[in-house]
Amino acid sequence: MNAYKDVKQDLVEEIPGVRRRSGWKAPLDVRVAPSKDEAKAWAMEEPSRVALFLNGSLIDGKCEGNSQKDLQHYIWDIFHRRLRKTRDTHPRFRLQVDWTPGHVDIPGNKAADEAAKRAVRTGSFGGPLAVLMRLPFGKSALVLTYLRLLQKTAKKQFAKSPRYERINDIDPSTPSNKFRKLTAPLPRKHAALLFQLRSQYVPLAKHLHRLKKLPSATCPCCEEADETVEHFLHYCPAHRAARVALRSANRLARYTKHLLSDPALFPDVFAFIQRTGRFHAVYGDFKEVEHPNDDT
Known part of the structure; x- marks a missing residue:
């Protein structure tokens, strides 16, 4: 990756043979709501606690799994690092993740959905992302980008040939x-x-x-x-x-x-x-x- 211009080595993804040891288990509980009404009931049962609601498919596997087949594992790695840091400070801390079927009437879930749609329309807002939220450059994507740059440069140079x-x-x-x-x-x-x-x-x-x-x-x-x-x-x-x-x-x-x-x-x-x-x-x-x- 050192051959690619303007790319710092520490910003490029590392692909370890094994991301986590065999038998690793995420320090969290996952509940899957069977219905929208049940999900809304969960949201209201303990308003004082910190709650994480997600509406992605197979969310139990994403939260607890050890997969590295897609880019989402970087986001979950950040999630688990922050969770581990919190547990080091508060050993008895236990997180519960609730999966909701669709965008139900949960205020935080609806606000997050609106923010995501606004980002798609107008771009990211609020300045650059914090370092912890930046995803590393994918090696295969860098290679493809560099090859396209070489092809574009070659065409420009060849166009100058007699x-x-x-x-x-x-x-x-x-x-x-x-x-x-x-x-x-x-x-x-x-x-x-x-x-x-x-x-x-x-x-x-x-x-x-x-x-x-x-x-x-x-x-x-x-x-x-x-x-x-x-x-x-x-x-x-x-x-x-x-x-x-x-x-x-x-x-x-x-x-x-x-x-x-x-x-x-x-x-x-x-x-x-x-x-x-x-x-x-x-x-x-x-x-x-x-x-x-x-x-x-």
């Missing part, structure tokens, strides 16, 4: 895990070339000339136009036969976005690349890629 517009036209989700999942079944060099074609950072004459690795950007195969990704995939007459085979396999092969993002087209794309022989000097042969099953 290749953003090119890749965004093909896959607007970039950067994300989508491309990694998309190319997981492919050999490494197939995935690498696929990304290069998407970003146009690929060993074709146009890009190599920009890097001053070739004297000209003209396509060496047809010598009619600059060799860009679009030219290679759709227009170079030297690759016409390979292109006919590609487009006969799928009508969507006419569109760059589908060629470089649809896994159903990947086997035909790499078969096209293998037939052209264009990247053989860099990558060698491209073995045949199996078509994905129709039911996956």
Whole structure:
């Protein structure tokens, strides 16, 4: 948790193997009212005593149990710490918790319900909560928040890239895990070339000339136009036969976005690349890629 900014270690939850010893029993009594009338009678029978009324389901388990499956156990831990401190001062003190079926006409219960509804509408009031009432940060929630922050930052940084517009036209989700999942079944060099074609950072004459690795950007195969990704995939007459085979396999092969993002087209794309022989000097042969099953 030290990797997360603006989060003090002592404010992060601790998850012990066992919260309380085996056989632990809460030092309180729990009564469940069978009816609303009975609950109101309990409220009026001893007006001088301190009473705690709750209308949550399974309240006996929440008060007395040893569960750590939800956030409510933090609230009950605070409750039990304060109860233990009170009993240290007053050893004969015994607390009784009464469960009421619904919001019956008990003044304190009704006032608490109204305060909760007001907090939902307008937010918390009365200043910051006391330290004892602050719940710790959940570790899983911190991890999720931090990952979302990283993803948001990555998208902002990627939007500044000169290749953003090119890749965004093909896959607007970039950067994300989508491309990694998309190319997981492919050999490494197939995935690498696929990304290069998407970003146009690929060993074709146009890009190599920009890097001053070739004297000209003209396509060496047809010598009619600059060799860009679009030219290679759709227009170079030297690759016409390979292109006919590609487009006969799928009508969507006419569109760059589908060629470089649809896994159903990947086997035909790499078969096209293998037939052209264009990247053989860099990558060698491209073995045949199996078509994905129709039911996956």
